[in-house]
Amino acid sequence: MFTKVKSQRSEVRTEKGIVKILFSIFCFLFSVGINAQCAMCRASLGGDANKAQAEAVNDGIVYLMVIPYLLVAGIGYAIYKMRKTKK
Numbered sequence: 001m002f003t004k005v006k007s008q009r010s011e012v013r014t015e016k017g018i019v020k021i022l023f024s025i026f027c028f029l030f031s032v033g034i035n036a037q038c039a040m041c042r043a044s045l046g047g048d049a050n051k052a053q054a055e056a057v058n059d060g061i062v063y064l065m066v067i068p069y070l071l072v073a074g075i076g077y078a079i080y081k082m083r084k085t086k087k
Helices: 002-029 039-045 051-086
Strands: none
Touching (some): 039 051
16 A cells, blocks of 8 residues: 555656656747847837947846846755755
């Protein structure tokens, strides 16, 4: 009886793992590039004359967006390492 319960639990874990892996691959392969701008930036940088300046603003927005994600990833990794060494 116990072996059957363990077997069912391990099957559920592997199914969840497979779903997570497939979702990650799907997100990586089918990501869409977007240009993020606030309404004020779009209004002031609109038109053909400001192409280089608009691209610079978009790059700055992406740069500012990456920093918090890296910080959260670093904290998550540190917590993971602490929990792993604790066991």
